[in-house]
Amino acid sequence: MSAQGLTGPGLRLDRLPRRRRVNRLMEGLAWLSAAIAIAILGIVVFDVARRGQSELNLNLLTKAPINFSLTNAPQGLANAFAGTLVIVGLATAIALPIGILIAIYVNEFAAASVRNLVILVLDILAGVPAIVIGIFVFLLLVVGSGQSGIKGALSLAILMLPFVARTTIEVLALVPNSLREASLGLGIPAWRTTLSIVVPRAIGGILTGTVLAVARVAGETAPLLFTSSVVGVKTDWNPAHALQTIPVAIFELSESPSPQDHARAWAAGFVLLVFILFASLGSRWLVTRSHRKITGR
C-alpha cells in the first residue's frame, strides 16, 4: 500500500494553518454531502405527501378508477392495490423457499469452490437490470399466451431471489457451529438438524431480509410493464389475469394530462412510500436484534 499523502512537504509544520484550513474545508464538504443526501430524501417524501394529500382518503383504496371520465365522481386505485398485494405476495411465496434452499446448499453442503461460484452467480443476477428481467419473462412466458399476474410475480421473484439468498447465507453463517454439533451428537440426522435447528434459529434474520427484498420489489415498474400491465379498471384478485399494480398505475397516471390523475398518482405513491420506508427502516432495526439473537451474544 502506498502512502504518498504522508510524504513530501505535506506534513510541514510551517504550513500548519493552511493544512488545517484544507482539513476544515474537507470536513465541511463531508457534512454538506450528508446534509444533501438527507435533504433529498426529506424533500421527496414531503413533496409526495403534499401533492397526494387531496386524493389521500379511503376512496383511494376502495374505489375503482374511471376510464376517460369527465365527472368528478370519487375514484381510487383499488385495482392497483389489490394487484400489488397479489403479485408481491406470490413473488415472495416463490422467492423465499427457493432462496432459503439455495442458502442451505451454499452454507451447509457446498464445497468452497461451488459456494463461491453460486455466490458470484447470485451477485451477477442481482446486477441484471430489472427491465431485462422483464424482457426475459416476456420472451419466456408472455409471448403467445399473454400477460398475467403470476408471470408478473415470477419476474419480481427473480429480482428478489438473489437478495433473499444472499441475506439467508449471511445469517445461516452466524448460527454457531456448536448447535449443529450438539444436534448431530444426539444422533439427529443432518437434514433434520438443518431444518429444525439451524433454519429456525436464523428465521428472524431470514424474514428481515425478506421484508427488505419485498420493500425493494414492491416499487418495481419495469418488469411488470412486460408481464402484467394491459389491464382493466375492475378490482381483480385472480393471478391468472393481468393485474394492475401501484407502480404501473403511477407510471401511467404520470403521463395523463389531468391534475386529478396526478394527485392520485402522488397519493398512491405516498402509500407505497410509507410502506417501503417502514419496511426498510423497521427491518434494519430488526437485523441488529436478530443477529444478536442468532449468535447468542
Next chain:
Amino acid sequence: MSSADISAEPTRRPFTGRRVRFGDVVLQVVAGAAALGAVVLVGLIVWKVVDGSRLAIVKNGWGFLTRIAWNPVVGKELYGAASFLFGTVVTSFGALLLATPIAIGVALFLTELAPRVVRAPVTALVETLAAVPSVLIGLWGIYVLGPALRSSIEHWLHAGLGWIPLFGPQSAAGASVFTAIIVLTIMILPIVSSISRELFLGVPHELKEGALALGTTRWEMVRGVIFPYARGGIAAALILGLSRAMGEAIAVTQVIGGSPTIQWNLFSTGDSLASKIASTYQGAVTNLQLSSLIYLGLILLVLSLAANITAQYIVRSVARKHGITRGGHA
C-alpha cells in the same frame, strides 16, 4: 445487502464424513437443485434475450450499433442503437460524476466525522433513499425537479456558460438529459455511499491512528491512508453504481423526453437504451421493431454483465489481498 460485501468466514461443514441417510440426500439434492437453478437461470436469461434479438441482429446487421434511426413505418423500417447507446453513456457517466464526490463525502462523514448518536440514523436514512421506488423519483422528476432545474441551474448555466456546447438552449418539452442525470445521481448515491462506508469501516485502526500520530490532519489521514487502502473497493463501488444507472428504465423514460438524437446539449431531450425499451414496448407492432427493442435490451445486458463481473472480480481480489494482510498481523 451490498454486493461488495463478502463474508470472509470460511465454510464450516460439520456434515461431511458421516453415515449417509436418505433425508440428507433428499435435502442436499433439493437444495443443490435450487442452487443449480440460479446458475441455469442466469444462462437462460442470456440465451433468451440473445434468441429474442436474433431477427433484429440478422436484419439490422452490425450497422445497428452505429446507426441513428428508429423508423417503425412498415416497409421503411430502419433501426439503430447509436443514439440510445450515447444517451446511456452520457446519463450514467454524468450521474456517476455527480454522485461520486457526494457519496464519498457521506461515507467519510458516517465513518470519521459523525457524532455517535447520529451515525446509525443517518446511515439508515441514506440507505432508505435507495429504497424509494424509481417510478416515484421519476414522478417527482417530471413535476418538481424538472421545472425547478429548468428555471434555476439550467437557466443560469445556459445564460452564463452558453458557449460551452453542453449548456445549449433548453428544450421546449420541459424534459432534458440533465434532469435524467440528476435523477440517476439521486438513485446511485446511496449505493455508492453504502459500499464506500463499509470499505472505510474495514480500514485497520492501527493504520489510521498511526497516521494521526505522525501529526497528519484528519483529511491528510483520509487521503494518505483510507483512500489508498480502499481504492480497489471504491472502483468496484463506482462500477456497480454505473451499472445501476445504465439499467434504470422507468425514471429516465419519465424525464428524458425520448428523442433519438446524438447531441452534446444536456438541456435538450434525449433517450437511453433502457428508457427506449420501457417507452416503446407497448406500441411495438412489427416483429422487427419488437426484436430491435430486445436487441437494445441485449446491449444493456452485455454492458451490465461486463460491469458487474468486473466489479465482482475487483471486490474478490481486494478481499483476498486484505485478508492476507490482516492474517499477517494476527
